[in-house]
Amino acid sequence: MINMQNKILVLLFLLFSVSNAESQNLPIPQNIGTQHPRVFGKDMSLNQLKELVQKEDWAAAIITKTQNNVAPYIDHYKTDKTWLVSRLQMYWKTKSTQVYINGGKYDHADGEAPVPTVKFIGGRGTPSSYKTPKLEDIKPYMDDPRGLYLQNKSTDEWEWGPIAATSGITNAINRQILSIARDAAFLYWYTGEEQYAYLAYDVLDTYLKGVYYLNEPIDLSHGHHQTLVSYIQFEVIQDHILNEITQCYDFLHDFIRDKNPESLTIYDATLQKWADLQIKNGVSFNNWNLLEAAHISHIALILENNSAYKNGKGAQYYLDQIMNQTSTRQWSMNKLMDYGYDKKTGVWNESPGYSMNVLSDFISFAEFYDRNFDIDLLKEMPILKQAVKSSAQYLYPNKYMVSFGDGHYNKLRKEPMLYLIENAKKYGKKDDEEYFTKMYQTIYSDEAREGKFIGKTIQDLFAEKPLQFDTNIKAAQLTDFNTPLFHVSHASWLVQRQGEGDSALMISQIGSLGNHMHSNGIAMELYGKGLPLAPEMGHGSSYFSIEYAEYYTQFPAHNTVIVNGKSKYPEMKSNHAFSLNAAYPKSGVKEGVFSGITFSDVSFLEPETYSNQRRVMGIIKDTIEEGYYIDIFRSTQKEGNNIKNEYFFHNLGQNLELTATNGTPLELKPTTKLAFGDGDLMAYDYMWDKKSMETSQDFKGKFNLVLKDKTVNMNLWVKGQQDREVFSVLSPKSTALPHGLLPDDINNNPIPTLVVRQNGEAWNRPFVAVYEPALNNQTNIQSVDYFGKNEFVGVHVNNKSGKEDFIFSNTTSNEKMNYNSFSVTGTYGIISKKADGFTLFLGNGKNISNGNYTLDLENETASAVLKSENGTMYFSADTTSVLTVSVDGKINNGILTDAAGTKYNGIYNKKEKTLSFKLPALLYQRVIIDMK
Numbered sequence: 001m002i003n004m005q006n007k008i009l010v011l012l013f014l015l016f017s018v019s020n021a022e023s024q025n026l027p028i029p030q031n032i033g034t035q036h037p038r039v040f041g042k043d044m045s046l047n048q049l050k051e052l053v054q055k056e057d058w059a060a061a062i063i064t065k066t067q068n069n070v071a072p073y074i075d076h077y078k079t080d081k082t083w084l085v086s087r088l089q090m091y092w093k094t095k096s097t098q099v100y101i102n103g104g105k106y107d108h109a110d111g112e113a114p115v116p117t118v119k120f121i122g123g124r125g126t127p128s129s130y131k132t133p134k135l136e137d138i139k140p141y142m143d144d145p146r147g148l149y150l151q152n153k154s155t156d157e158w159e160w161g162p163i164a165a166t167s168g169i170t171n172a173i174n175r176q177i178l179s180i181a182r183d184a185a186f187l188y189w190y191t192g193e194e195q196y197a198y199l200a201y202d203v204l205d206t207y208l209k210g211v212y213y214l215n216e217p218i219d220l221s222h223g224h225h226q227t228l229v230s231y232i233q234f235e236v237i238q239d240h241i242l243n244e245i246t247q248c249y250d251f252l253h254d255f256i257r258d259k260n261p262e263s264l265t266i267y268d269a270t271l272q273k274w275a276d277l278q279i280k281n282g283v284s285f286n287n288w289n290l291l292e293a294a295h296i297s298h299i300a301l302i303l304e305n306n307s308a309y310k311n312g313k314g315a316q317y318y319l320d321q322i323m324n325q326t327s328t329r330q331w332s333m334n335k336l337m338d339y340g341y342d343k344k345t346g347v348w349n350e351s352p353g354y355s356m357n358v359l360s361d362f363i364s365f366a367e368f369y370d371r372n373f374d375i376d377l378l379k380e381m382p383i384l385k386q387a388v389k390s391s392a393q394y395l396y397p398n399k400y401m402v403s404f405g406d407g408h409y410n411k412l413r414k415e416p417m418l419y420l421i422e423n424a425k426k427y428g429k430k431d432d433e434e435y436f437t438k439m440y441q442t443i444y445s446d447e448a449r450e451g452k453f454i455g456k457t458i459q460d461l462f463a464e465k466p467l468q469f470d471t472n473i474k475a476a477q478l479t480d481f482n483t484p485l486f487h488v489s490h491a492s493w494l495v496q497r498q499g500e501g502d503s504a505l506m507i508s509q510i511g512s513l514g515n516h517m518h519s520n521g522i523a524m525e526l527y528g529k530g531l532p533l534a535p536e537m538g539h540g541s542s543y544f545s546i547e548y549a550e551y552y553t554q555f556p557a558h559n560t561v562i563v564n565g566k567s568k569y570p571e572m573k574s575n576h577a578f579s580l581n582a583a584y585p586k587s588g589v590k591e592g593v594f595s596g597i598t599f600s601d602v603s604f605l606e607p608e609t610y611s612n613q614r615r616v617m618g619i620i621k622d623t624i625e626e627g628y629y630i631d632i633f634r635s636t637q638k639e640g641n642n643i644k645n646e647y648f649f650h651n652l653g654q655n656l657e658l659t660a661t662n663g664t665p666l667e668l669k670p671t672t673k674l675a676f677g678d679g680d681l682m683a684y685d686y687m688w689d690k691k692s693m694e695t696s697q698d699f700k701g702k703f704n705l706v707l708k709d710k711t712v713n714m715n716l717w718v719k720g721q722q723d724r725e726v727f728s729v730l731s732p733k734s735t736a737l738p739h740g741l742l743p744d745d746i747n748n749n750p751i752p753t754l755v756v757r758q759n760g761e762a763w764n765r766p767f768v769a770v771y772e773p774a775l776n777n778q779t780n781i782q783s784v785d786y787f788g789k790n791e792f793v794g795v796h797v798n799n800k801s802g803k804e805d806f807i808f809s810n811t812t813s814n815e816k817m818n819y820n821s822f823s824v825t826g827t828y829g830i831i832s833k834k835a836d837g838f839t840l841f842l843g844n845g846k847n848i849s850n851g852n853y854t855l856d857l858e859n860e861t862a863s864a865v866l867k868s869e870n871g872t873m874y875f876s877a878d879t880t881s882v883l884t885v886s887v888d889g890k891i892n893n894g895i896l897t898d899a900a901g902t903k904y905n906g907i908y909n910k911k912e913k914t915l916s917f918k919l920p921a922l923l924y925q926r927v928i929i930d931m932k
Contacts, residue, residue: 025324028319028320028324029315029316029319030316031305032303032304032305032315032316034304036251036253036254036302037189037247037250037251038250038301038302039246039250039298039301039302040247040459040461040462043462044462046189046190049190049461052461053461058455059455059461062455062456062457062458062460062461063190066183066186066187066458067187069183070180070183070184070196070199073180073184073199074184074195074196074199077195077199078195081198081202082140084135084177084180084181084199084202084203085202085203085206086140087135087138087140087173088118088174088177088203088206088207088210089118089119089142089148089170089173089174090116090117090118090119090143090206090210091109091116091117091118091119091143091210092116092141092143093143094110094112094143095111095112095114095115095117095213096109096110096111096112096113096117097109097110097112097113097117097213097214097215098110098111098215098217098218099120099214099215099217099218100217100218100219100220101217101218101219101220101229101234102219102221103124103219103223103225104123104124104125104126104225104234104544105122105123105124105126105164106120106121106122106123106163106164107164107220113213113214115206115209115210116143116206116210117210117211117213117214118174118207118210118211118214118231118232119143119170120163120170120217120232121163121166121167121169121170121171121233121234122162122163122164122166122167122168122169122170123164123165123166123167123168123234124225124233124234124235124544125167125234125542125543125544126167126542126544127541128153128161128165128167128168128169129152129153129154129165130148130151130153130161130165130166130169131150131151131152131153132169132172132173133150133151133169135173135176138173144160146160146162147160147161147162147163147165148160148161148163148166148169148170149161150166150169168233171232171233171241174207174232177203178203178204178207178241178244178245178248180199180203181199181200181203181204181244181248182200182244182245182247182248182251182458183458184197184199184200185197185200185204185247185249185250185252186251186458188251188255189252197252197255197259200248200251201255201256201259201260204245204249204252204267205260205263207245208245208249208266208267208270208271209266209270211231211232212266212269214232216229216231216277217229217231227282227329228281228282228283229281230274230277230278231274231277235282236277236278236281236282236295237282237288237292237295239278239295240295242274242295242298242299243298245271246298246299246301246302247458249271249302250301250302253302268303268304268309271302271303272299272303272309272311272313274299275295275296275299275313275318275321276313278292278296278330279292279321279322279327279329280327280330281329282329283329284327284328284329284330284331284336285331285336285340285515286340286350286358286515286516287357287358287361287515289330289331289336290336290361290362291361292330293330293333294361296318296321297318297319297322299318300314300315300317300318300319300322301315337362337381337383340358341383341387341490342488342489342490343383343490345386345486345488345490345587345588346383346384346385346387346388346389346390347387347390347393347488347490347491347493348387348491348514349488349490349491349513349514349515350405350491350515350517351404351405351407351514351515351516351517352394352402352404352405352407353401353406353407353408353410354515354516355491356391356394356413356416357413359387359388359391359413359416360413360415360416362381362384363384363388363415363416363419363420365377366378366381366384366419366423367419367422367423370423370426376423376426376427378423384416385420385432388416388420388436389435389439389481390486391412391416392412392439392443392478392481392482393482393483393486394412395478395482396506396527397478397497397500397501397504397506397527397530398501398502398530398531399411399412399443399478400532400739400741402495402525402532402536403525403532403535403536403538403736404493404508404510404523404525405510405512405514405516405517405518405536406516406538406539406543407516407538407736408538408735408736408737408738408739409535409736409737409739409741410739411739411740412443414440414444417436417439417440417443418440418467420432420436421433421436421437421467424436425467425470433470433473434473437470437473438473438474438475438476439476440469441469441473441474441475441476442475442476442477442480442481443478443481445475478500479497479590482497483497483587483588483589484496484497484498484585484589484590484593484595484598485583485584485585485586485587485588485589485598485600486587487583487587487600490513490514491513491514492510492511492512492513492514492578493508493509493510493511494508494509494580494583494600495507495508496509496598496599496600496617496618496619497527497619498595498596498597498598498619498621499621499624499627501530502529502530503529503624503625503627504527505526505527505528505621505627505629505773506526506527506619507524507525507526507527507598507600507617507619507629508524508525508527509522509523509524509600509615509617510522510523510524510536510558511523511576511577511578511602511604512569512571512574512575512576512577513574513575513576513577514574515573516572517571517572517573517574518552518554518557518558518571518574519553519554519567519568519569519571519574519576520554520555520557520558520560521555521558521560521561521562521567521604521606521613522560522561522578522602522604522613522615522633523558523559523560524559524560524615524617524631525559526559526629526651526714526771526773528712528714528773528774529773529774529775530712531652531705531741531742532652532741533651533652533705533712533714533773534559534649534651534652534714534771535650535651535652535734535736535737536734536736537552537557537558537650537732537733537734537735537751538552538734538735538736538737539552539553539735540552540732541735543572547686547732550682550683550686551682551683551686551732552732552735553571553572554568554571554681554682555568555681555683556648556681556683556684556687556731557650557683557686557732558648558650559648559649560648561615561633561645561646561762561767562645562648562681563606563608563609563611563613563637563642563645564609564637564641564642564644564645565643565644565646565678565679565680565681565684566608566609566679566681567606567608567609568608568681569606569608576607578602578603578604579602579603579604580600580601580602581601581602581603581614581844582599582601582827582828582843582844582861582863583598583599583600583601584599584843584844585598585863591923592876592923592924592925593923593924594865594867594876594924596621596622596839597618597619597620597830597839597841597865598618598619599616599617599618599828599843600615600617600618601614601615601616601828601843602614602615606635609637609641610637610639611635611636611637611638612634612635612636612638612763613633613634613635614633614634614811615632615633615634616630616631616633616809616827616828617629617630617631617632618630618807618828618830618843620797620805620807620830620832622801622803622832623801625780626780626799626801626803627772628770628771628772628780628781628797629772630769630770630795630807631767631768631770631771632766632767632768632769632793632809633647633766633767634762634763634766634767634791635761635762635763635766635767636761636762637761640761642760642761642762643759643760644757644760645757645758645760645762645767646674646756646757646758647754647755647756647757647758647762647767647769648753648754648755649716649754649755649769650731650734650751650752650753651703651714651751651752651753651754652703652705652712652714652734652746652751653703653704653705653712653713653714653752654704654706654752655703655704656701656703656704656752656753656754657701658699658700658701658726658754659699659700659701660697660698660700661697661698661699661717661783666693666695666699666726667693668691668693668726668727668728669691669692669693670690670691671690671691671692671727672690673690673692673725673727674687674690674729674755686731686732687729687730687731687732687753688729688730688750689728689729689730690727690728690729691727691728691729692725692726692727692728692757693725693726694724694725695720695724695725696720696721696723696724697720698717698718698719698720698784698785698786699717699718699720699726700715700718700784701715701716701718701754702714702715702777703716703752704777705746707742707746710775710776711775711776711777712773712775713773713774713775713776713777713779714771714772714773714774715771715772715773715774715779715781716754716770716771716772717769717770717781717784718756718767718768718769718770719767719768719769719786719793719795721758721765722765723758723760723765724758725757725759726754726755726756726757727754727755727756728752728753728754728755729752729753729755730752730753731750731751731752731753732750732751733747733748733749733750733751734747734751763791764790764791766793768786768793768795770784770795770797780799780800780801781798781799781800782799782800783797783798784797784798788808788817788819791810791811792808792809792810792815792817793807793808793810794806794807794808794809794819795807795809802834802835803832803833804832804834805830805832806819806822806830806831806832807829807830808822808824808829808830809827809828809829810824810826810827811827812827813825813826813827813844813845813846813861816847821850821851822849822850822851823847823848824842824845824847824848824849825847826842826843826844826845826846826847826848827843827845827861828842828843828845829841829842829843829845830843831848833850836870837867837868837869837871838850838853838867839865839866839867839868840853840855840864840865840866840867841863841865842855842857842862842863842865843863844861844862844863845857845861845862846861848864849884851886852885853868853883853884853886854883854884854885855877855881855882855884856881856884857877857878857879858880858881858882859880860879862877863876863877863878864876864878864881865877865924866883872926873927873928874924874925874926874927875898875919875922875924875925875927876922876923876924876925877919877921877922878921879921880918880919880920880921881918881919882917882919883896883916883917883919884914884916884917885914885915885916885917885929886913886914887913887914887915888913891908891931891932892908892932893906893908893931894906894908894915894917894929894930894931895929895930895932896917896919896927897927897928898919898922898925898927899926899927904917904918905917906929906931915931
């Protein structure tokens with residue numbers, strides 16, 4: 001059973017049946033009822049809870065823990081009824097009604113209310129030099145023009161800190177006190193002892209009346225912050241104190257009704273105005289919308305029916321606002337889902353961690369709705385099931401998520417999978433139960449299964465039975481739940497993968513479309529030996545830090561190409577996607593696919609410099625251990641103003657070695673280039689230990705990550721060009737890493753970075769690189785050399801196994817590329833040869849030939865494969881094609897038989913000494929050629 005804690009959208013759909021969300025409004029309840037409490041579900045029975053406490057030790061432990069937590073404050077209350085309430089952070093003396101902010105900083109407050117009002121926090125997301133004090137160390141009724149009396153983190157001395165320097169300490173104190181009041185209110189409901197009620201009431205009454213008289217804060221800068229602010233802090237989404245307030249109110253409701261009924265009117269009016277501000281401010285198109293809706297739903301739950309209020313703003317009104325009504329900063333649920341989810345893949349258009357948070361939030365209300373009303377909301381919103389399935393596409397072979405934008409290398413969230421298992425068991429969906437149980441067992445194979453439910457919080461006391469897994473369903477392979485290639489246009493993200501586990505290879509390519517994205521052009525991450533070796537950098541210390549704005553969100557922090565030192569566009573909410581020109585295999589397809597090769601060809605218009613960029617990337621992997629990446633990056637300023645193009649590649653490690661192809665170290669010298677002083681982006685100044693040399697020669701290198709039990713290398717080979725300069729620099733640490741992948745001393749290391757500067761254009765002189773992850777200074781590649789010129793790029797890779805790969809790339813699919821007896825007409829092709837056979841792979845083109853075997857695609861540019869291994873032939877093509885085989889002239893006929901037994905007669909050309917077979921589009925399969 002999924003823990004109910006933080007199921008923040010629990011009553012969005014209270015007591016109504018679900019209709020087709022695509023075409024109709026969702027109904028709202030006609031009667032919210034009169035019973036309190038109801039904040040944790042429809043059946044909050046005191047008798048049932050007491051039975052549970054008698055039966056289950058964990059439930060009894062929660063009661064004991066809660067009593068112990070409240071006991072010291074009850075003791076204080078007996079001798080000083082003001083002890084706890086006086087620690088609230090209020091405008092005790094000034095009773096200010098109007099707060100003024102200046103952007104993300106507190107400025108001042110004025111006005112006067114008849115009662116003390118709640119004090120505003122100091123700053124938005126800014127670190128504080130002060131510690132949050134213990135309640136016993138807080139000065140009672142603290143309201144001083146000097147600010148807050150706090151302990152300095154550096155000196156441990158107590159001093160007056162200006163409010164603007166105290167970040168969120170004010171709210172942290174108040175939420176702690178409200179949580180004590182909530183616990184006391186619960187204990188009153190549970191025990192009937194009024195000492196708990198009076199303690200809770202004094203706090204709740206003081207706080208809610210203190211909000212009642214507050215006006216919406218005013219931003220003196222007249223900026224974006226005005227659209228985000230709440231009554232007590234800078235972001236409406238951070239009003240999590242509403243959890244404690246609504247729970248305290250709910251448990252205490254009947255006590256207030258009996259003792260001070262006039263207070264209910266003020267409390268409800270306060271909560272109404274708070275909900276109104278949640279609707280008025282915030283952000284509509286991302287997870288903010290859901291978090292705001294969660295706060296509003298908590299309020300709606302404890303309000304009465306609309307008819308109870310003169311203004312008509314009761315439970316139904318606010319549920320309708322978040323479910324069906326759309327305003328500038330609060331969209332309806334249907335509009336939000338329609339906007340955020342990719343219709344085909346079910347992937348949300350934000351950075352992966354945020355995408356998973358949104359999915360978990362949606363699943364949370366589906367779970368609660370199901371548990372309380374026995375209605376299967378997943379039937380009404382099928383995109384949610386697809387979203388849970390597609391979440392596995394985020395995973396590297398090490399079962400950590402990719403990390404583009406403001407992401408982190410973290411585990412996938414469990415809650416969505418767990419609920420889909422629970423849902424499938426309840427509604428008899430055997431296929432779904434098997435699929436999601438197997439998915440969960442596979443992704444969390446190293447963790448204990450869910451067993452007896454052990455609650456930890458008050459909310460858990462109202463939970464149901466734990467989820468029981470079907471033990472007959474076993475784990476599978478991660479590749480059963482993701483695909484060799486996956487593209488989400490809605491988030492400008494493409495992933496390629498081959499193999500499993502530490503020996504697997506995987507590319508994650510990122511544009512900038514959606515929320516929490518960065519200014520990064522066509523960026524990429526590379527996986528190797530169990531790690532994201534070429535990583536993303538994360539968001540720095542915080543979204544509000546200077547390094548976030550100047551470095552972590554900018555091109556130089558990513559594996560990309562920068563034009564003229566100036567490539568840039570808006571980060572966070574970004575609308576700069578790459579275009580997918582071609583890829584193999586097709587997105588989301590795994591059946592009938594040739595294993596061992598993937599590729600993508602994407603284009604991007606860099607807006608700041610008005611430059612065309614195009615990146616071709618691929619994986620070539622023939623055996624478990626052998627495999628490498630191809631990276632071909634073309635870039636040019638459209639109007640010919642090519643001052644320079646710079647290729648950035650960051651990789652984990654303690655150092656980077658660069659040598660000539662013969663192994664002689666490159667003689668790099670300290671340099672002051674790559675600097676803001678040269679007119680480049682400010683981000684260049686975040687790099688240090690800069691060394692460079694001018695060279696037109698091919699070179700190779702190795703990043704070295706030394707761990708306790710092994711050394712992980714990234715070997716690299718780079719094609720030389722005229723007017724080149726090669727740099728080795730150190731870049732700031734990746735803040736995406738510290739979630740269990742590596743030890744802290746590695747996480748905090750700077751990132752060695754290769755920068756290759758191409759003076760002038762880099763379209764006819766593109767950046768061409770081969771990358772190979774390896775262990776302990778080994779390599780499976782013997783040599784790399786190059787052929788072709790201008791837009792035709794050729795790479796020849798000699799593997800130590802004896803296999804040779806010839807990679808062809810061009811910007812057009814109509815121009816034939818020739819090398820020795822080989823030819824390719826297309827944008828990407830690979831011709832491989834080894835002792836036991838050969839491979840022809842046409843990624844996006846019309847023709848490929850190794851001199852003996854030729855594939856011609858008749859109607860369109862497409863992908864095709866022909867492989868011969870130990871005398872066995874394999875073939876596939878996306879369209880009608882002609883397979884031509886050179887023969888020795890001693891035959892006059894031939895038949896090709898596909899895997900289904902269909903026979904295709906060959907046509908013999910005596911003059912050309914060839915045998916040709918016209919074949920339809922076929923999935924990858926074994927074929928037999930019988931020559932007569």
